Amino acid sequence: MTLSTAEAAAGPSRGPVLGLAAQLALLALLGSTLGLTAGALVAGAAYGLVLCALLGAGLGRAGMTQLGAANSVTLSRAILVGGVTAMVVTSFTHPVSTPMLVVIAGVALALDGVDGQVARRTNTTTALGARFDMEIDAFLILVLSVYAGDRYGWWWVAIGAFRYAFVAAAWAWPWLNAALPPRFSRKVVAAVQGVALALVTAGFLPAFGAVVVLALALGSLTWSFGLDVHWLYRAMRVREAARTRWSAVPSRRPALAH
Known part of the structure; x- marks a missing residue:
């Protein structure tokens, strides 16, 4: 599913269009071979349409005239996520091929670090590429957590919803939008979230084992977000204290002579 170099260099307008075409082709293939429901195909097509529209808008805002090799890898992962989405929607009402679901999701997860390596080796690291990669990761985790929630309890969807809840909270508390320092544990x-959800999706674990794995994943995610929120809150308090001290300092400008 990886786009060719020629397609990647075709420009920001053509890249998303080719991506949408690839998404529809994948859905048609999965629909004809796995018996996806009509609602699942609509959901997958809607995902692809929104994905490619947002990517095209992002390329335009960034002033990028080429999609680039790294973003092509990310777009390929995103197309696979569209297939996973359609399969998960189908699973609500009809059985789906668990091996195929695991394979497609596994490839999307395995390619997670490839786009970053490609960007660094080609010296094409961009803010758009980093955001694109992060959003695809977050949505894949959300879809897999919905699949797990349908089988082991809907509160496991919190694994995928955590990041979106954080974004929503940042609308109310803008200090959450501040840049975070790099942290390896993050x-x-x-x-861990991807590995845990892949294991649960594959059905390799008994019900109790799956719940334990999901609990460990959710616990580690809660701890990680808690660290970030605590750091951002302390940074906000430091900035406020600095502004207060600065505003309290009397002006050093000499008074105008009369």
Whole structure:
């Protein structure tokens, strides 16, 4: 599903269009071979349409004239996530092929670090690429957590909803939008979510084991977000204290002579 270099260099307008075409082709293939429901196909197509529209808008705002190799890898992962979405929607009413679901989700998860390596090796690291990669990761985790929630209890959807709840909270408390320092444990916890949900989705574990794995994943995610919120809150208090001290300092400008 990875786009070719020629397609990647075709420009910001053509790249998302090719991505949407690839998404529809994947859905048609899965629909004809796995018997996806009509609602699932509509959900997958809607996902692809929104995805490619947002990507095109992002490329335009960034002034990028090429999609680039790294973003092409991320777009390929995003297309696979569209297939996973359609399969999960189908699973609500009809059985789906668990091996195929695990394979497609597993490839999307395995390619997570590839786009970053490609960007660094080609010296094409961009803010858009980093955001694109993060959003695809977050949505895949959300979809897999919905699949787990349908089988082991809907409160496990909190694993996927955590990030979106954080974004919503930032609308009310803008200090949550401040930049966070790099933290290796944050990357480890993010990887744990994908591994845990992949194991649960594959059905390798008994019900009790699956619940234990999900609990460990959710616990580690809660701890990681808690650390970030605590750091952001302390940083906000430090900034406020600095502004208060600065406003209390009398002006050092000499008074105008009369």
